[in-house]
Amino acid sequence: MAPQPMEVRVARDDDGVVRVAAPGTGRDFTLAVLDVAGAVLSWPVLGEPVPPSAEIHDVARAQQWLWAVHGERVAATVQACATGRPGEPTEARVPVVPTALAADAARLGLGHWAARWWPASYLDGIPALQPDLLGLELAALTHQCQQLFDGSGEGVADFGASGGFDDLGDFGDFDDQPDSRAAELIEDHLTALDPLIQWWRASAESSTGTARQLESVLRLIDDAADCAGLDGPELRRLRALLDRPGPATAPSEPGALFARSGGYALAAGEPLVTGGRLIARGAGTNDWRRYPPGLVDASETAVSWTTRALGARRQFEVDVVAHGTAPATGAPLAAEVRVNDGPRKRVALARRDDVWTGRTDLDLPPGETRPRVELGVLLPGFDPGPGPDTGTEREAIRALVRRRLAAAARPVPYDTAPDDGSRAPFLAEIAADTDEDY
Template sequence: MPGPGTEIHVTPGGDGTVRVAPAALLTYDGTVAAGPDFTRSVLDVTGAVLIRPVLGGPGLPVAEIHDAGRAQQWLWAVYGPRVAAAVHACAAGAQEPLVVSGSGGRPTALANAAARLAFGHWASRWWPASYTDGIAALEPGVLGLELAALTHQCQQLFDDLDERSEVSGADFDARLDGTGTELDDCAAELIEDHLAALDPLLQWWHAGPQPASTARHLESVLRLVDDAADCAGLDGPDLRRLRASLDGERENGSTVPAGAPIDPGTLFARRAGYALAAGEPLLAGGRVIARGSGTNDWRRCPPGFVDAAEDSVSWTARALGARRRIEVEVVAHVTAPVDGVPLVAEVRVNGGRPNRVPLARRDDVWTGRADLDQPRGQDLPSATAPPRIEVGVLLPGFDPGPGPDGRADRDAVRALARRRLTDAARSRPYDADGTEPFLAETLAAAATSEDY
């Protein structure tokens, strides 16, 4: 529910949509404060999209509602009955924005769980893992299973599965999120995709000694995963071992297993070292004209390809006789694929048209070199007028194109990740109010200084 002094603005749109927005997230002219994609969490739910700035404090999200009738199943439980009534009024024809004052209540369990689920999806895409910045990567299997647990916990946000089964074809497409995009109701898929992490998670739960809060957190996630798998009709040896383990704890009356001590990091250890790809090492030669750092725009590559550090892209321009060559090195993410990925560097000289340099992974870097196409009459000056060279890295077909400079926002996201890892390193009671570290963050915080 909205807290004391909170105002919720409910605004009808000209196309039948309704926006619900806390006053704190609105600008002076009543529009929702915008920011780069990587500063917002987005959750597709029944009849709406929930948007929340990850760099702000705790609070309710903005809801862009495209089906007010279906959204009523969760609106009252997230924003309160008065906001739900205001949305109904706008959908029924009210033309003016409505303002609902806070009721003074604490956020509901569903609101907290939804905030946590949204942040987890954000982290799976935008977490700024960087070896050079000392920000450990989140174990995808552990994060995926906790997202499955949270999705199951947030079922009120999504259509009932029995109701969905009665809809097919174009009607079903129209009922996804209004645009044909899948809802974030994917507990079964997340469990199936990350089954390999289930046994290590069980071993972590049974290990001892460990903080009681961590054991309770692990048990909560495992029980929700078990229930979600049962509801979805999933089966298999991993899930049967999970059920047997949970049933055994119920029979023994223990909620904090006490097995042999174990370092949880070893349960999810990645393979050591870096495999070699077919890329050739960059060879020195020619006269260096210029060198510098490029732009690491996180939006232009999928997660897990490039180290998120601001200075992970570097380049050197050389003169080889009449030719001009650019050499690019990009620090690889620790989970980057070894081959089969057409990653490229985009190079612009003095604002000219882009040159694309294919990159191949070798050890812990992506490398590539290419001769630059130079329009007739233009050259890379080497003395009185150094060239202005801009270098970025992207994945063709995924890249949305260059955007405005987002360095300040990227720095803020890095600071957020460091704060969360610091908090994760401190043991505190687990009460699932939406602010606790994810299990994957607890693992990342335990990474030794030798690793990061």
């Protein structure tokens, strides 16, 4: 069955930015975002797949991918809106038919979303994704989507008189495309390449979708490394095996190949404070937007507090369950506490085994037994500030990743998936599905 078109709205803002608005919106942690040539693309991760929305700040640069992602009619309408010539519209609704590049771009955007927002939680039983394995697949997808970025040298169309577009020329390197750097991703995550090769060789004789996906990722990594002039023993081994695969190796669970060092012993260590009279305890808010990934367990129950009476003092204690990969030192994580509608106060947190902990003295009225406490965890300098409650959306994200992990037990490669393939499991999800630590 041919893909069904969807309609998008194309309009120019007063500041000259042209927006292509597709159905679906959401908060920041429910959106996959991708910085591309001249624009930012975004997709909602919840709900059915839709074309990307685009915020285009440089229409000339964006034309190199617009026609291949949204279609020629959208590309022509964007050009007309940008030029604002007499008699041409500055707003229109245009149908979009899904394309192969749109599906690949959506998958790349979803991969970057997973690297930022995946709600890894020991408490909720959601395994973390192995960052080096995800990074290598992102490198492969970035190379596959090189038409989205400046400097690719491929796929740049000159519609000329037929479409009214100017010659795009050679735009060189731009700093507004942090998602374009396949070579850097390969170098940053090279330690996972040998285990990835082992996984491929162990599944080489299998007809499963995972085997085809592994080979596709490795060949894209090899081509991206070759285009970037990268070299090294791991890349040379990869190239030799792709040319002459040789016999398959003994099978091994991918979770063991990419095993994390060390275990995760929940709530280890001595209590932060001993003695004193318990006044009250409760739970805080775990807002994922207020700190980077890899610091805090994503569960709603990860943030808790206790108030104790130590003589005349009233001491407030904070416990935050750490992410399994959280650094032991060097992260100036903090808690923000507000009691009885008073001023907000920052409490520095320190890593103690598997918990971030902190404490501070509070002024409470004599006999106070039920203080009203607001508590959140944040990273100063990264924190956008407290926002509205997002518990419903966070629960929807947890449900999504549980469905994705269930699908990872029976994966199909993205080129043969039942929809456009953009939401088929990543290799890191397949490996996480076999992680016995969770």
